[in-house]
Amino acid sequence: MNQKCAAFFEWIRGRKIAVIGIGVSNTPLIRLLAAKGARVTACDRKSLTELGDLVEELMSLGVTLKLGEHYLDELDAELLFRTPGMRPDIAPLCQARERGVTVTSEMEVFFALCPCKIIAVTGSDGKSTTTSLIAALLKAQGKRCHLGGNIGRPLLPDIEKIEQGDVAVLELSSFQLMTMRRSPDVAVITNVAPNHLDWHTSMEEYAGSKENIFLHQDENGLLVLNADNDYTRSYAARAKGRVLLFSRREKVDDGCYYADGWIRRVRNGADAPFLRRDELHLPGDHNVENFMAALCAVRGLVSDDTVRRVAADFAGLPHRLELVRELDGVRYYNDSIASSPTRTRACFASFKQKIIVILGGYDKKIAFDDFGADVVRNAKAAVLIGVTAPKIEQAIRSAAGYRTDTPILRQATSLEEAVREARALAAPGDVVVLSPACASFDMFRNFMERGDRFRELVSALN
Structure with a gap:
């Protein structure tokens, strides 16, 4: 072990350390800090029930759990690890700094x-x-x-x-x-x-x-x-x-x-x-x-x-223009990683033909005005889902070059319905792509879960 690591692990022994967020990135960190003798408090909005089996493991390591609505109140620690998705300037973290707490992150x-x-x-x-x-x-x-x-x-x-x-x-x-x-x-x-x-x-x-x-x-x-x-x-x-x-x-x-x-x-x-x-x-x-x-x-x-x-x-990563299958002469691609209009523009540029695209999801407050013209130029049809569906439809209908049914527009209440609509619109030689131009959080935990579900739905078509 290098000297910096040795000094850090010696320093944290016996000290109060709070970790905000009991998720993918912080759970291994909590285990490490507890193993090195720190007095760890793990803070999360989730309840005991939502954390499930993880509760028993963390408690067996001597970790104190601070859960629920008030998980950020009166953070008692000398060192505090924030979860990456939490803004560093929220009031509880600013107040902790004023009390002399060092606020940092795993990275x-x-x-x-x-x-x-x-x-x-x-x-x-x-x-x-x-x-x-x-x-x-x-x-x-x-x-x-x-x-x-x-x-x-x-x-x-x-x-x-x-x-x-x-x-x-x-x-x-x-x-x-x-x-x-x-x-x-x-x-x-x-x-x-x-x-x-x-x-x-x-x-x-x-x-x-x-x-x-x-x-x-x-x-x-x-x-x-x-x-x-x-x-x-x-x-x-x-x-x-x-x-x-x-x-x-x-x-x-x-x-x-x-x-x-x-x-x-x-x-x-x-x-x-x-x-x-x-x-x-x-x-x-x-x-x-x-x-x-x-x-x-x-x-x-x-x-x-x-x-x-x-x-x-090197063939790439899952959920990035991933060919799921070909059925009845139609190719289906999973591009769930496309959580912004620029990513979906890259998807459009990857095909020489107009595609049938499934668009929409969680609203990250990104404007779709210019994106509507991209859809008009590159899509045979667009099936719209999620919170942003009305905004995207408006952008498409307002774009230069849009004509009725060019592209064809459909709205769906779920990804399942969107896949059915896309299949009904497709003819042999067509390409269907899930490339939403939006995040997934209105329907799914993350883009991986969205892509996995799309893959399941397409694989189940017969």
Whole structure:
């Protein structure tokens, strides 16, 4: 164990530590803190019944549970871990700071203690695929790689196993980055577009949180940016270290770009073709961008042969333009990850034909005005569900080029009904895609559950 870890675990022994949120990211953290001798209080709005079997386990570890409506009242701790989805400026946390409580997060402590190189990825779209690609490239090169963060696995509980020669590869959300005061050795920003405006106070705050991934780098840091995105391109001027750019539209001075069917690399003044588009297994033009971002991030760490091998084999992640099945000549794709209009635009661009798309869900306060025109241009039909269905329908009907039944519009009260409607509208040769352009929280716990349900429904068609 490195000295920083040893000192931290020695410090927490016997101290009062509160953890807000008993969920996927914090439950392993609670176990770790309790095992190291801290006096842990786990706080959550959930009830004993909702926590289920986890209650008995946590109580057996000596963890005090503070549950229900008043779970944030009078937080008694010296160190407090907030859950990523909780705003850091809510009154109970501000009051805790005024009492001298240190408010932090699992990711902030991981950055402080991690002994190895950190590569981290953020962005509005494509961050999970890019993060996974980077990890796949490093592992294929034979490096010991630890993949985690917003992609679903906290890494602080594994900190004692991480060695100096390893590489930690992290996906970071704007929620995690908002209070970060450290940056990774290699920072990647895939793009920035309106998202999570139901949580962030403004687009400026959202975009500003993304900047924390590189603002604390020094001259040895590497920043990888999307040259085609207005926000990310502007970040280059504030970078302290080296900047590599990737682009699908134009040549870059240092990094990667796409032209004439080739992914090209530019380095040390040399511009050369590196990989043909048809050698990349991933579908969609947006995945060309994700691959170029990953290629820049691992420069100097992975051989060309390894890159080509991974490019040919890496098939992507579930819920991202995932082919579910073909039935009666109709292909059904699960793109449940598309929780914003920009993601669904990427879905549209992945098909040469007009598609039948299932749209709608939870309202993140993102405007759909411009998106309506995208649907008109790219959809044969749109089946609308969820809270945002009326807003999306209005945007489509108001868009230039809309004519009655072009595209065909249907509303459905559930995903089950939407799948039935889509099937009824489809003819041999058509493509049906769940690409909602919205979050899932009005009907499902997360986009994975939504995608799993879509997969079940489509697989059950006969």
